[in-house]
Every structure is written in C-alpha cells, then in structure tokens.
Amino acid sequence: MTGLDYTDGNYSDLSNFLILSSKPLGEGNGGAVYLALHSLSNKKFAIKTTAVNKKTYQNFQREINILRSITQHDNIISLNGAFENNNQSYMVMPFIEDGNLLSNLSKNGRYTELQARKVTEGILRGIGHLHRHNVVHRDIKPENILIDKRNEAKIADFGFATCITRPSSLTTFCGSFIYAAPEILSHVPYGEAVDLWGVGVTLFIMLGNYYPFYDRDERMNNHIYQYKIDFIPKYWCSISSAAKNLVADLLTVSPHERPSANEALNYPWLEHKKN
Structure with a gap:
C-alpha cells in the first residue's frame, strides 16, 4: 500500500506535532479528531487519524483528493497536510476554537x-x-x-x-x-x-x-x-x-x-x- 500522496512541508511530519489531549475533539466519519500543537509554528491544529487498512485507506485518500480538488473557500475547512505513520493515517486541518x-x-x-x-x-x-x-x-x-x-x-x-x-x-x-x-x-x-x-x-x-x-x-x-x-x-x-x-x-x-x-x-x- 503506497503512502498518502499529499504533503505540505512541515505539516506532513508527525514528529512536528504534540497531541495535547488523549480525549478526541470529536469522532468524524472514519476517524477521531485530536487537538495538536505544531512545534514549528506554535499553532494549534486538528488532526484526524485512523488505522490503515484497505477500506480506511481508500476512504481517507478519497477525502483528501476531494479537499484538494476544490479551491480554497472561507466556508470550507482547509487541508494543511496528510501523511502516514506506523500504520496510522493523519489529516492536518486548522483548529476552530469555538467547535461545531x-x-x-x-x-x-x-x-x-x-x-x-x-x-x-x-x-x-x-x-x-x-x-x-x-x-x-x-x-x-x-x-x-x-x-x-x-x-x-x-x-x-x-x-x-x-x-x-x-x-x-x-x-x-x-x-x-x-x-x-x-x-x-x-x-x-x-x-x-x-x-x-x-x-x-x-x-x-x-x-x-x-x-x-x-x-x-x-x-x-x-x-x-x-x-x-x-x-x-x-x-x-x-x-x-x-x-x-x-x-x-x-x-x-x-x-x-x-x-x-x-x-x-x-x-x-x-x-x-x-x-
């Protein structure tokens, strides 16, 4: 299985993030979302993660491809990066403090x-x-x-x-x-x-x-x-x-x-x- 094909500089390396709580911000479709601190920018991000298998990989890849296919818009969450690490898939997105x-x-x-x-x-x-x-x-x-x-x-x-x-x-x-x-x-x-x-x-x-x-x-x-x-x-x-x-x-x-x-x-x- 090849890795996720979207990276954005320093947002594609898990070592640059500190997960701030073991309690997820929420459970999205296909994965849990955690609050993380990006050490290089000192900014908070939301990271969606799921275990890698054939089905979840395909779903994650589809979600990434869709977010990449649309131009940035003020009313749509943006994608900062996506990557795999130790059989886990990760998507990095802005953290919206006021929640859903x-x-x-x-x-x-x-x-x-x-x-x-x-x-x-x-x-x-x-x-x-x-x-x-x-x-x-x-x-x-x-x-x-x-x-x-x-x-x-x-x-x-x-x-x-x-x-x-x-x-x-x-x-x-x-x-x-x-x-x-x-x-x-x-x-x-x-x-x-x-x-x-x-x-x-x-x-x-x-x-x-x-x-x-x-x-x-x-x-x-x-x-x-x-x-x-x-x-x-x-x-x-x-x-x-x-x-x-x-x-x-x-x-x-x-x-x-x-x-x-x-x-x-x-x-x-x-x-x-x-x-």
Missing part, C-alpha cells in the same frame, strides 16, 4: 434569526462552491459545521463526500439517519439536493431548538412522502415567516423542488441580511 454548531447550540441554546442567518449564509456559500466543483458532501448536519469566533461557518468532515458526474446519479446509502434526505432513505438515485435538505434540518434546529423528524425510524421509511414539518407554536411564534418559508422549501420532499444553494441565497430572509 451542535456543541455551540447545546452550550448557548437556540440561535436568534440574526445568528442563524449568518451561519446559514456561510453554509450555503460553501455548498454552492462544492457543487460548482461537482462535489456532494452528503452529511450536512450541525456536527459537521464548525463555527469560528466571528460566527462564520466552515463545512467539515468530508468522509462521505463524493464527486458527481451526472445529475441524480448517486446511489450509496450514507449520511446520518436523522439528517438524511428522503431520496436517500427511499433508496432512489439522488444528487446535490441532499445537501440542501441537510441545510434545512440544520436551520430548523438552529431556530426551533429541536429536530424536525426526531421520531422517524426505519419502519417509517415507506411513509417518507407524508412527512410534514411541525412548527410548534411555542418555539416558532416569534420566528419570521420569511425564515419559515426558507426552512419549508429546503425540507421539500421532492428534491427537484428544493432550491439550489444559489437560489436559497436569494430568498428574502437571506436577502434581508444585505440590507
């Missing part, structure tokens, strides 16, 4: 519309960039959205991401069940629209502080097309109609009727941010 969106919500409670609007705009800009590069993330959820000190969103964890060559040509069942789009759960070919469903669930959680489809389980898959969004008044009475309209359209069961990332950015609720 889910932990932020758990700590601070539901977002105001102003906060949610800024985060949603960043997610949509990042997704739009991915889709222009023919990349589908397939696991958009609060755990995979990092929030920096300026409340800017960065899309992370590309373990399920893949390239798409034709519309609705993907068939792999993947992602996280409570965030997965209806077309994935229904085992029909799908495409970029699954990422917009993930944005809709994420926005719903930011504003409502609960999961829109929390009670669904595998026995309900046959009834996927009957799903209706329940805007419980005690949580949503103070939320604007413009915000709820965007949520509802992103959570449209038919993928062909969901707005694209660029279309969603032109919705009145997000247009309001520019005024």
Whole structure:
C-alpha cells in the first residue's frame, strides 16, 4: 500500500506535532479528531487519524483528493497536510476554537434569526462552491459545521463526500439517519439536493431548538412522502415567516423542488441580511 500522496512541508511530519489531549475533539466519519500543537509554528491544529487498512485507506485518500480538488473557500475547512505513520493515517486541518454548531447550540441554546442567518449564509456559500466543483458532501448536519469566533461557518468532515458526474446519479446509502434526505432513505438515485435538505434540518434546529423528524425510524421509511414539518407554536411564534418559508422549501420532499444553494441565497430572509 503506497503512502498518502499529499504533503505540505512541515505539516506532513508527525514528529512536528504534540497531541495535547488523549480525549478526541470529536469522532468524524472514519476517524477521531485530536487537538495538536505544531512545534514549528506554535499553532494549534486538528488532526484526524485512523488505522490503515484497505477500506480506511481508500476512504481517507478519497477525502483528501476531494479537499484538494476544490479551491480554497472561507466556508470550507482547509487541508494543511496528510501523511502516514506506523500504520496510522493523519489529516492536518486548522483548529476552530469555538467547535461545531451542535456543541455551540447545546452550550448557548437556540440561535436568534440574526445568528442563524449568518451561519446559514456561510453554509450555503460553501455548498454552492462544492457543487460548482461537482462535489456532494452528503452529511450536512450541525456536527459537521464548525463555527469560528466571528460566527462564520466552515463545512467539515468530508468522509462521505463524493464527486458527481451526472445529475441524480448517486446511489450509496450514507449520511446520518436523522439528517438524511428522503431520496436517500427511499433508496432512489439522488444528487446535490441532499445537501440542501441537510441545510434545512440544520436551520430548523438552529431556530426551533429541536429536530424536525426526531421520531422517524426505519419502519417509517415507506411513509417518507407524508412527512410534514411541525412548527410548534411555542418555539416558532416569534420566528419570521420569511425564515419559515426558507426552512419549508429546503425540507421539500421532492428534491427537484428544493432550491439550489444559489437560489436559497436569494430568498428574502437571506436577502434581508444585505440590507
């Protein structure tokens, strides 16, 4: 098995890093993520690592190739380096101190519309960039959205991401069940629209502080097309109609009727941010 084929100077040598805690920052798809100090720059980084075998190696290599294939974007986590050491694969990425969106919500409670609007705009800009590069993330959820000190969103964890060559040509069942789009759960070919469903669930959680489809389980898959969004008044009475309209359209069961990332950015609720 050949080594990972991406290096970036001093970020490709494990001896230049000090793992600061044995407790991981989180468990990403395909590996744990640890906080590390880069001795040469004295900067903190997040390092994703997994044991090397044929399957994990291929998954890691795919994730690296995807991150390399897209040009750098403010709303997508960047890759500083990747390497192997003692049958472990490593990916080096910037450390975002404020953590992910889910932990932020758990700590601070539901977002105001102003906060949610800024985060949603960043997610949509990042997704739009991915889709222009023919990349589908397939696991958009609060755990995979990092929030920096300026409340800017960065899309992370590309373990399920893949390239798409034709519309609705993907068939792999993947992602996280409570965030997965209806077309994935229904085992029909799908495409970029699954990422917009993930944005809709994420926005719903930011504003409502609960999961829109929390009670669904595998026995309900046959009834996927009957799903209706329940805007419980005690949580949503103070939320604007413009915000709820965007949520509802992103959570449209038919993928062909969901707005694209660029279309969603032109919705009145997000247009309001520019005024």
